[in-house]
Amino acid sequence: MLTYILRRVLQAIPVFFGTTFLIYFMVFAMPGDPIAGLFGDKTPNPAVADALRAQFNLDQPFIMQYLLYMKDFFTGNLGVTFSGQQVSDVLARAFPVTLKLVLMAVVLEFILSVVIGLISGLRKGKFFDNISLVVALVLSSVPVFVAMFVAQYFVGIKWGLAPVTVGADTTWGAMFLPAAVIALTVYVTGMRLMRGSVIESRQADYVRTAYAKGLTHKRIVPVHIARNSLIPVITNTAASFGALIAGTTVTEGIFNIPGIGQVLYQAITQSEVPTVVTFVTILTVIYVIVNILVDLLYAVLDPRIRYV
């Protein structure tokens, strides 16, 4: 077990360097001069532009910029934004907000997937199964931003049931609406996976044996069927956790949530290299960690899986 974890962590190191290098290169290769962009339609005086360039190491060749960034990164200095804030401060401010939103969305997604998938699987071909399929098709064919705008307009503006935007009020309650909309647009895959594996489990030998032993339906469904059907759903949920954290830009824009999606978007439009690279690096690290955790979770769920 320990060696397995160690091996996975060691594998993460080249991933870390690979991504930071790639991201740094991509932002560097982005056409256009970020300093010129700072001045809008006006042409900056060359001397002023040069001074700014030197301040952000933009006058150095690419490899030097990367090495300087890496040096700073490992000495705990994540760089400074154009507005003079520490990138680490920005991260510390924005990250918890996004984490909260995505956690809530993922928990809702998981509950929806498991509950609806389980019932559909148990009542395959019945009324509930058909209804849940139709609802799923409708929800998954609506683009996320359309669902967001519709929910915002009706729930927030028309009926006044939830805050229209989040802004300063990043409580669980204020972010429930966006989290719920995210969950509703992504739960479908998990739900169908759950349904499929429930149908499969019901025909498995151990379930038939359990019935033959005289166990009740009440015991077999959660312990024998549901638990053994969870693996694909958990993998799917974990994958969507990573994807959602990286993909909150649209949600955060519509609901004005001050999370990493919004900061990252602004940093990209301004070519703020330190912010972009730091954020993407952190996202990569999270992605890797979540995947390791999920692999470990398999062993808990399925006694047949052992890591050596």
Next chain:
Amino acid sequence: MKVRKAVLAGLAATAVASLVLAGCSSSDDTDSTPSSSAATSGDAMASGGVIRTNGSEPENPLIPTATNETGGGKILDAMFAGLVYYDGTGAAHNDLAESITQVDPTSYEIKIKPDQTFTNGEPVVASSFVDAWNYGALASNAQNSSYFFEDIEGFSYEEDSELTGLTVVDDLTFDVKLNKEASDFPLRLGYSAFYPLPASAFEDMDAFGANPVGNGPYMLAGPDAWQHDVQIELVTNPDYTGERQPANDGLTIVFYATQDAAYADLLAGQVDVIDGIPDSSLQTYEADLGDRAVNQPAAIFQSFTIPQSLAHFEGEEGKLRRQALSMAINRDEITDVIFNGTRTPASDFTSPVIDGWSDSLDGAEVLAYNPDEAVKLWAEADAMSPWEGTFQIAYNADGGHDAWVDAVNNSIKNTLGIEASGNPYPTFGEFRTDVTDRTIDTAFRTGWQADYPGLFNFLGPLYATNAGSNDGDYSNADFDALLQQGNTAADAATANGFYQDAQEILLQDLPAIPLWYSNVNGGYAEGVNNVQFGWNSVPLYYEITKG
């Protein structure tokens, strides 16, 4: 049978979906507080008279000379008082200045009002201005707005040098000596770059930029009033004695990443005033808001520039072709159809909100749609040297310009029968780099937002020989001479006469083809009164009342 089942299923699906949505939100209702109460709590000013408006996270530290974008500018204008301020019509009035006296067109004597203080108790004296301007101008400080000081004696972009033109006479008086005539210098002094700074700022400018201390109508509500990427809370400054006395209890500027979110909040009454309408709502916002919708010209001039060196656009032939292109563009139709009336067709090179604007300059008919004349002029130019190839307008694709560029090109194509197309650059940065390097070999879009409400600001920086933003390298000695005469005039009215004459030369040469003035589109919530937008498209927040 089958059909009925499907219909039933569909109905049930809709019911389930709406139940789920409704269920989600009603459970949410109890534990979420409307965000407006969050903003007003924690302070003595919780009387409900705090105006909430939209803004964006400042891109620079909140130092007046470091800021050159509206997100930070809006906050600075509320927190600082300069020598003059601009009213709703763009006219300048003394704010902190007792008097600004023109000794001659290059020297001014400025007296400031006595007993003014910063919110930390420091007095506002002559050196508060002189030191702040010197800080902003110093090359090694690399301030974004340093160019505002380039007309003051001693200024240098290349090396650190003191502004020798500034002399403190006594506590409340200082003299300004300029290195060239500028009759509109007093008019510029309301811009944020000219705000004073307290002495404590210079001890630690980084700390000051995070927690600025001003002398204006509003001040920070507390040490944590600026919640980065979220909002900034301002309360009224009891020590401010100037004319911009707030009629409300405070101002909360909420940072929005998208205009859609701000507009949604306005519809729900969670924000009081906004100064932008998302493109998606431009067709409906006037119906949504009724007389609370705002649509008026702003001090933003849009054009496309044809470089002077571009083949077929030089000399006499170029002049004919430029005029032909200008007359081939149906500005009325494009502003109407593409922009839903949120642009105003241009009739000069400045803006209607600026004193001295005119729609009846000699030669302004070149800006009217006139296909017959356009074809005639184009044919005359073809007689000198036949046209070949495609006429292109370069633009940045990240700014929503594609629709009007296509419309303008279609208008040109249909009128003149030549090939015309857009030349998109993926990002604004890349676009400006090519423009600045002069590597661009097509016409390109240009826009200008004025820094202060004066005609010269629309002309000098853009079309004077070798001027900083003269991206098309236009040069005309007569034009330069008229500008100079305006700069040395004794009063604004005389100066404006010369600036108008100068524009009549531009209307013949057309270094840039004027298109339209951008409008400011905004709106305010029910129960909000006295909303007036200033010349710079920012509402005059201090006048607004609520409830």
